[in-house]
Amino acid sequence: MKGFAMLGIGKAGWIEKEKPEAGPYDAIVRPLAVAPCTSDIHTVFEGAIGERSNLILGHEAVGEVVEVGGEVKDFVPGDRVVVPAITPDWRTLDAQRGYHQHSGGLLAGWKFSNIKDGVFGEFFHVNDADMNLAKLPEGISLEAAVMLPDMATTGLQGAELAEIGFGDTVAVLGIGPVGLMAVAGAKLRGAGRIIVVGTRPKCVEVAKAFGATDVVSYKVAPVEDQILDMTGGKGVDAAIIAGGNPDILGSAVKMTKPGGNISNINYFGEGDVLPVPRLEWGCGMSHKSIRGGLCPGGRLRMEKMVDLVRYGRIEPEKLVTHVFKGFDHIEEALMLMKDKPRDLIKPVVLLS
């Protein structure tokens, strides 16, 4: 079969591989829609996870089940499914203690295009299908559905880790696709005022549609200064980091109230350390909590994401600014994530 792969650091291209086979608990899936992610770019062009060769890329997909192992109970060939970016082994002590994302080690729940071939192939393999696939009901567009495996679950986790209460003031730092879903998530946890940091008009437009009440540009002045000003010097109840270099952590700490939460869903790809400013962190005594995590995956999470779309709670299709049709456009779509034209939020490639 054909797949679009990382050939080595800095190089990507089409390769031929054997079609994967399903073990007793597994499924083989044919993609119906895929989306490239900024982390694919990090993987290939920045070597963020180290050297890989002939590793098929991609971890955002919806597809059709074409084969299942003998022990799979809830899925049959022909089922249309949402495939989470995180498809862990659920039979570990890490999963038992509630951290399936780190099942088998730090971040090891992330398998596609990291530990095994990703979803940019004619077929791909899903381990433990009953625990890692969710059915895609009628009435949800492929564009909306393919935002669930990573964008929605990541952005919404940003709001979860921020522990937002009704009426809280929340800052979302970065309004790429994940940040935009964090805006939707903050609204959906009951935030009052939602201040976003970003400048691209298309992103600002969707941020407002998702619930942003104020927009701040980092070009004007340090964002923490602006946000402290806007809140009468008090700061926000929670700050969600969805973009930026290591210094954004300091900005977030500075703009957050004592007792508030800093929630990170940004993949920090560079720098040895992320500096926490000592004084604004109260010399260690501010009760400003700093948390961050890889997105939740697995079947239940995807079913919850599906329900949020089904019942009209989120509209992730609004992230999709560029739609391609046909397998051959995967490379073009991926390059968009690299070049980031000004009107881009997220591209999708339809394969059905």
Added chain:
Amino acid sequence: MKGFAMLGIGKAGWIEKEKPEAGPYDAIVRPLAVAPCTSDIHTVFEGAIGERSNLILGHEAVGEVVEVGGEVKDFVPGDRVVVPAITPDWRTLDAQRGYHQHSGGLLAGWKFSNIKDGVFGEFFHVNDADMNLAKLPEGISLEAAVMLPDMATTGLQGAELAEIGFGDTVAVLGIGPVGLMAVAGAKLRGAGRIIVVGTRPKCVEVAKAFGATDVVSYKVAPVEDQILDMTGGKGVDAAIIAGGNPDILGSAVKMTKPGGNISNINYFGEGDVLPVPRLEWGCGMSHKSIRGGLCPGGRLRMEKMVDLVRYGRIEPEKLVTHVFKGFDHIEEALMLMKDKPRDLIKPVVLLS
């Protein structure tokens, strides 16, 4: 001054009283809008809190500050304010441990028309103004604002105690004004499917506007049977009780998944006990938590409620089906809560 008061159990009427005086930390407020509550009916006509004589009724008000004590820092005469139903003494160990509603004893944070005169007078007294009043900003209608002191904070607490996660299926049992705000709250915590129980067309209409996805009538079959059917026998992640007699608790337990939450915001006015069904509660081992509480009050909570309206997160004015103008209509409005005509959700009396 004049006030509409409970004269004794079963009797209410107009009385004359001395205008209240402000201690050093207190404020005197003139009502701009008030709303009668079902609990006023319980108080007068069912003697729910016992005998009272010449106690001015009412605990839902927005008003104008007319006088403040010498130690009040943040309010001056002329300020327009939202006055929470719960105005506790904040200087107690109960408040220190996080339960201001029970400051001084079980439910003792509820002072208006319980421990002291309520808000249906020409003036009323607010203890600890800096801790118990919130400013009402321009641009929020009196109708919306007067739903915040009790309806909004109570309904939203229903969603808080239910500990709803993204995409959860939630049942709201009862869609009077508090239940409707619980629907809004469930949506605002990220629920997916929201199943409501109720039949009155006006309430059903607002329930749908607030986020209900399914409507169940108790007239058709036991609600737990219907809801279990609708969820493939699995039940809901959380059930919020916002109405009903003591048996509703059993229904809620039966329709909730193991590990789910039963959240009560209904005032149970009758019966010695509320029965929990043994088998469906897993013989004590189901991990179905049962919680319930008096609504949060105080300044911060009201500020959060105000922000939810200001930023368009809730639309409590949709509860207001009947608007009266003038002090003399208080009795008429109160009687509506007693008679509950079919098109009633909540009446408001404007006094400005």
Added chain:
Amino acid sequence: MKGFAMLGIGKAGWIEKEKPEAGPYDAIVRPLAVAPCTSDIHTVFEGAIGERSNLILGHEAVGEVVEVGGEVKDFVPGDRVVVPAITPDWRTLDAQRGYHQHSGGLLAGWKFSNIKDGVFGEFFHVNDADMNLAKLPEGISLEAAVMLPDMATTGLQGAELAEIGFGDTVAVLGIGPVGLMAVAGAKLRGAGRIIVVGTRPKCVEVAKAFGATDVVSYKVAPVEDQILDMTGGKGVDAAIIAGGNPDILGSAVKMTKPGGNISNINYFGEGDVLPVPRLEWGCGMSHKSIRGGLCPGGRLRMEKMVDLVRYGRIEPEKLVTHVFKGFDHIEEALMLMKDKPRDLIKPVVLLS
């Protein structure tokens, strides 16, 4: 092989059965020590879980692995293991949402002597060995170890569900073996004063050794009255129910502060309903949470229990008042749990 079984409601005796076989993820274990449980008595003599015939009893065991399936990674024949009473299927949505005890349905994580043969056989079967067994290190006695599968994990969960804070006042209602472990658990979560309800001298002695500071007898006066008196009318921060008939729930609610927690680890075997007293539950608004759950099982929990013994944090061997040697004594030990002689806390049968 031989096993001591429930023959039908009201009847137990020795039977012959085929030795169980291990599937690819399973293990076959030979018991080294077993303990009968009150719930075995409920099962046989009260028909608590309905009719069963020729079902081998027992769910508390430590043993030696004698056979493992081909996919088992962490255990080999000869390993000495602690076997939790709760050995769920970990590959379900119930487990994904954090409730392995109800994996497959309400209480369905409990398999031994319920859904399949228990541990009172020459051999027994353990599903998903890597997820459900924990190694028993050298230096821990069999008597201590065999208290971990149920008594320790159940009692300690009583303290967990009670959400005890440092210095809290806690009541433990019932000081059988599970209640005693709840006392140890309350101390181990940082309780200050621990008031226990019980009268049997041996139990009282161990309760004090485990951290009880006050002992109350239900024979003197209603326990809630005594405990309210002892706490100056304020009540306890949390009450843990570890015994009693359905009315104990009302006592617990009455003795607990507004905002406090009622935690149940008692198996309620009779009555249609458990009555919650309306007034003391604040007419539904007291913020007194009522929770209860089947004990956590699985490997990780057992490893944590083992560590608590290994590092001297709990001394569950103090529960063991009667020790038998040899398989033939299982019936005698079980009958002790039925007859409950005054000096009994818990019997153990050693088989090694």
Added chain:
Amino acid sequence: MKGFAMLGIGKAGWIEKEKPEAGPYDAIVRPLAVAPCTSDIHTVFEGAIGERSNLILGHEAVGEVVEVGGEVKDFVPGDRVVVPAITPDWRTLDAQRGYHQHSGGLLAGWKFSNIKDGVFGEFFHVNDADMNLAKLPEGISLEAAVMLPDMATTGLQGAELAEIGFGDTVAVLGIGPVGLMAVAGAKLRGAGRIIVVGTRPKCVEVAKAFGATDVVSYKVAPVEDQILDMTGGKGVDAAIIAGGNPDILGSAVKMTKPGGNISNINYFGEGDVLPVPRLEWGCGMSHKSIRGGLCPGGRLRMEKMVDLVRYGRIEPEKLVTHVFKGFDHIEEALMLMKDKPRDLIKPVVLLS
């Protein structure tokens, strides 16, 4: 009256001041025992909180009430009291949202020897006595009691912020007096293995008495390497930072499991930033939470601390290695905290 004061950065000495006066809600207290704190040293000799002149030092005291304001209800002259280091204004929105430590601003709940005169005077002033004082019962030594205002509440908060579960493995980094109380706290929350980092024999001895199971010296190798080795490469469930320079934060992150907690109770007095290591923090996605906070104060917390001593749960008197008698020894005791002789944990000055 006489007081031992900071005269300016780098200088301390005796001064004369007016005896303080009580406002209506306040108390004047005569110290019975005081203890100097490392933070007094930071304040004077490192200028940690900036310039101060003629500010009486000290924030750890038990004393006798000598005067109360007219509105004080629960205390009278002659009462022996524990005085928390943190005595906030409880009538603020910060307190309403649960962060009394930051009432009025970041760390502003800390008033003694920061915003107002401390406890090293013949008399000192306590704001809001009913909310900030706790009675000292008979039978608790002054040495034990004077460890409660700061050492116990701080160390125990280290365990609280670490969110320890039963059987968890916990590292405590630093075993000065606060670290030692964190060890006691970790044990009291149910930790299994407790690994401490420290070398001074007296501290190690008390650490073991308080529950430490393993001792690591930073002189041998990087502590994170040692602790990872000791835990089979898995790391600890929680790390509590109770000493060290800014790099200790990185050590803590490195030794903690994905999903684990880093809890800080160390006052970081130097450095612009505290560096979080990017890779071991999972590039922002490790679910390792970083929290830290000023110790809880106020009356309820002190009552809880008193109960922990009263019921034998903690033995803070074991921290006290040096006891002085008489007011004149305050300077000598303070200098001990500066010079830190090898056999010192904590000095106390008795004044009764």
